[in-house]
Amino acid sequence: xxxxxSSKQPxxxxxxxxxxxxxxxxxxxxxxxxxxxxxxxxxxxxxPGKDYRISLQGKAGDxxxxxDDQDGAGSPLFTYVDENIFQKETFLAFISLLDNYESDTGxxxxxxxxxxxxxxxxxxxxLETSTxxxxxxxxxxxxxxxxxxKGFKEQLYRIWFELYTRxxxxxxxxxxxxxxxxGETRGGRTVIGFHNWIQLYLQEKLGHIDYxxxxxxxxxxxxxxxxxxxxxxxxxxxxxxxxxxxFIGVSPEFEFAxxxxxxxxSPNERVKVSFSLYEVEIVCHHxxxxxxxxxxxxxxxxxxV
Numbered sequence: 134x135x136x137x138x139s140s141k142q143p144x145x146x147x148x149x150x151x152x153x154x155x156x157x158x159x160x161x162x163x164x165x166x167x168x169x170x171x172x173x174x175x176x177x178x179x180x181p182g183k184d185y186r187i188s189l190q191g192k193a194g195d196x197x198x199x200x201d202d203q204d205g206a207g208s209p210l211f212t213y214v215d216e217n218i219f220q221k222e223t224f225l226a227f228i229s230l231l232d233n234y235e236s237d238t239g240x241x242x243x244x245x246x247x248x249x250x251x252x253x254x255x256x257x258x259x260l261e262t263s264t265x266x267x268x269x270x271x272x273x274x275x276x277x278x279x280x281x282x283k284g285f286k287e288q289l290y291r292i293w294f295e296l297y298t299r300x301x302x303x304x305x306x307x308x309x310x311x312x313x314x315x316g317e318t319r320g321g322r323t324v325i326g327f328h329n330w331i332q333l334y335l336q337e338k339l340g341h342i343d344y345x346x347x348x349x350x351x352x353x354x355x356x357x358x359x360x361x362x363x364x365x366x367x368x369x370x371x372x373x374x375x376x377x378x379x380f381i382g383v384s385p386e387f388e389f390a391x392x393x394x395x396x397x398x399s400p401n402e403r404v405k406v407s408f409s410l411y412e413v414e415i416v417c418h419h420x421x422x423x424x425x426x427x428x429x430x431x432x433x434x435x436x437x438v
Contacts, residue, residue: 161405164398167271169408171391174263177221177384179214181359185382186213189356193346193366193376205346210365211334223262224331226255227385231315231332244296252294252310256286264390277397292396293389297424309425313392316369324367324374328429329388330381336369343368348376354434362411362432378429392417392428410436 179185191205218224233248244252259265260282269285272278278285293310311317316327327333336342347356348364356363364378380388395404395417404415412433420426 164394164404165406165408167267167394168391168406170267171264171387172408174267175384175387176263177218177223178387179218179382181361181382184215184218185211187358187381188212189347189358191346193348206344209337210344211337214334223258223384223386226258227331228335230255230310231335252290256289259386259389260286262386264386268390268394271394272397275398289393291423292393292425295424297420309420312427313425313429318370318372322372324369324372326427327369327374327377328379330379331385333379341370354432360410360435362413362430364432378431380430391415392425395428396425405433407436412436
């Protein structure tokens with residue numbers, strides 16, 4: 134027997150909220166230990182400066198326009214990525230899903246048998262990783278997930294791949310996976326979701342991304358090209374993302390395990406965790422109690438080594 138935690142009202146994303154500097158509570162400490170275990174077992178994580186390099190350039194402007202004249206970056210974000218890593222099983226399975234969606238909300242999604250098979254192949258690859266095995270064991274202990282793999286995989290499919298209807302649409306047009314990892318546009322002009330570095334790199338390589346600089350405010354630390362979390366501004370095709378936040382260089386299995394963990398354990402929709410060099414708030418909004426609406430990291434500060 135496992136129980137699904139209830140959620141708040143359905144979420145409709147717009148601008149990402151600023152970080153909330155709450156005191157870490159005991160449940161957050163327990164989750165921090167879990168996230169540290171995921172981090173330690175992320176054997177496919179890329180090394181900054183070796184496996185990839187980024188160029189932060191300048192701070193993004195405040196004008197919310199695709200063609201604004203306050204672009205803080207004249208060059209792409211990524212200057213180098215060792216694409217050999219993309220031949221690993223989990224990366225291949227992840228990348229195969231990125232072209233399966235209509236980006237504009239309001240356009241109904243049609244899932245073909247081939248795409249459904251790719252979804253299942255991706256989940257199978259996730260379930261074979263150390264990170265997902267760690268999360269599954271923990272969720273079973275907390276009675277939040279079924280112990281058998283078939284039941285757990287069905288739960289994951291519902292959370293991430295089951296279609297639902299976002300604001301302004303009459304038919305199912307979105308999923309947790311599409312929103313978080315692929316990205317969507319609203320009205321063709323506003324980018325929502327899109328919190329994955331692999332998709333960002335591949336779209337930038339195709340010329341669809343215009344990186345406009347890093348994002349900082351009075352409370353956030355300065356970005357670092359050798360760290361794994363970045364807040365940034367960019368345009369995608371004809372849409373604009375005034376502020377987004379992503380992990381960089383981590384594996385698909387790390388993010389998938391982390392966000393699944395936070396979705397099922399955190400009814401407050403925000404959880405503060407500390408791991409490695411980072412103190413981070415994981416924002417995870419539920420949609421209709423069953424699905425992920427959005428989820429992403431917000432860097433609060435760097436921790437002393």
